[in-house]
Amino acid sequence: xxxxxxxxxxxxxxxxxxxxxxxxxxxxxxxxxxxxxxxxxxxxxxxxxxxxxxxxxxxxxxxxxxxxxxxxxxxxxxxxxxxxxxxxxxxxxxxxxxxxxxxxxxxxxxxx
Numbered sequence: 001x002x003x004x005x006x007x008x009x010x011x012x013x014x015x016x017x018x019x020x021x022x023x024x025x026x027x028x029x030x031x032x033x034x035x036x037x038x039x040x041x042x043x044x045x046x047x048x049x050x051x052x053x054x055x056x057x058x059x060x061x062x063x064x065x066x067x068x069x070x071x072x073x074x075x076x077x078x079x080x081x082x083x084x085x086x087x088x089x090x091x092x093x094x095x096x097x098x099x100x101x102x103x104x105x106x107x108x109x110x111x112x
Contacts, residue, residue: 009106022095
């Protein structure tokens with residue numbers, strides 16, 4: 001059974017940083033494209049960043065230059081380093097594997 005567990009969310013002031021982690025079990029991340037998505041209250045879920053099995057990355061325009069997605073296949077973990085956080089980054093952040101499996105999310109709140 002595939003399971004994704006996110007952690008690292010919390011409350012931070014604008015301009016601060018957080019690092020999210022997503023640990024996978026039941027499937028090796030090394031063969032899977034991974035992604036981070038987020039959903040703010042009253043809004044649709046949106047792409048934040050993706051990383052292929054070959055570690056090619058892609059970012060939403062709103063996060064490019066501030067966020068970095070990476071993977072550690074040995075730890076079966078994907079990370080999202082978020083710097084320069086803004087209040088509009090406030091959302092629940094979800095880890096995704098292969099556009100099929102989802103974690104339960106970790107909340108991020110950025111205060112102004």
